[in-house]
Amino acid sequence: GQNIDQPTEMTATEGAIVQINCTYQTSGFNGLFWYQQHAGEAPTFLSYNVLDGLEEKGRFSSFLSRSKGYSYLLLKELQMKDSASYLCAVLDSNYQLIWGAGTKLIIKP
Amino acid sequence: NAGVTQTPKFRVLKTGQSMTLLCAQDMNHEYMYWYRQDPGMGLRLIHYSVGEGTTAKGEVPDGYNVSRLKKQNFLLGLESAAPSQTSVYFCASSAGGEISQPQHFGDGTRLSIL
Numbered sequence: 391g392q393n394i395d396q397p398t399e400m401t402a403t404e405g406a407i408v409q410i411n412c413t414y415q416t417s418g419f420n421g422l423f424w425y426q427q428h429a430g431e432a433p434t435f436l437s438y439n440v441l442d443g444l445e446e447k448g449r450f451s452s453f454l455s456r457s458k459g460y461s462y463l464l465l466k467e468l469q470m471k472d473s474a475s476y477l478c479a480v481l482d483s484n485y486q487l488i489w490g491a492g493t494k495l496i497i498k499p
Numbered sequence: 500n501a502g503v504t505q506t507p508k509f510r511v512l513k514t515g516q517s518m519t520l521l522c523a524q525d526m527n528h529e530y531m532y533w534y535r536q537d538p539g540m541g542l543r544l545i546h547y548s549v550g551e552g553t554t555a556k557g558e559v560p561d562g563y564n565v566s567r568l569k570k571q572n573f574l575l576g577l578e579s580a581a582p583s584q585t586s587v588y589f590c591a592s593s594a595g596g597e598i599s600q601p602q603h604f605g606d607g608t609r610l611s612i613l
Contacts, residue, residue, distance in 0.1 A: 394541060420598050421598060423601065424501035431606065431607075432503075432589065432604035432605060432606050432607060433542075433589070433604050434604070435602070435603070438599045438601065440598075440599065445538030477541070477542070479541075479542075481598060484596060485559070486544060486547075486558075487602070488541070488545070489539055489542040489543070490541050491539055491541045492541065
């Protein structure tokens with residue numbers, strides 16, 4: 391079967407750095423997406439990785455290791471508005487997105 | 500600057516009733532999707548469409564039907580609502596073509612079946 395694993399919940403302090411991990415086992419791999427979802431709102435696109443390595447986009451960076459079936463999302467200089475759920479999703483061999491359950495990130499002042 | 504618009508935003512149904520959820524996008528996207536999101540689970544694909552007049556089943560299609568008569572609209576129908584279909588439903592669209600194209604989501608429809 392196909393499986394995406396993420397921690398259910400994480401807590402961090404405003405101004406700090408947090409790393410949200412995602413491991414996956416899927417039938418094929420055509421890239422990995424990260425989305426942000428504030429409570430009661432729609433998911434919004436953050437990043438896409440298909441090659442190994444780190445992609446940096448402002449305060450957010452995403453890393454991929456295809457051999458390990460592993461990705462992480464790194465958030466720097468945390469702000470209160472970063473409190474949200476972060477969803478990891480893998481594009482499988484049928485070009486369908488397989489979604490993790492999401493990691494709820496709580497930011498404390 | 501609407502993007503993806505879903506109607507209605509909230510609905511309460513009785514078991515056995517039918518209804519249609521409407522999704523409209525103004526980005527000229529080829530691909531459209533219907534998902535459901537339940538607590539503790541990832542988004543699950545119900546049906547999707549890769550172009551006007553075409554639809555396909557996703558992971559959890561039973562109890563749902565869809566239609567894509569116009570490129571900008573994707574309708575999700577519940578034939579005979581069941582309590583297990585209580586969920587938040589999201590519609591999404593993407594440009595297709597390059598596989599890196601992200602999906603853009605509507606604000607969701609919160610559906611309760613009593």
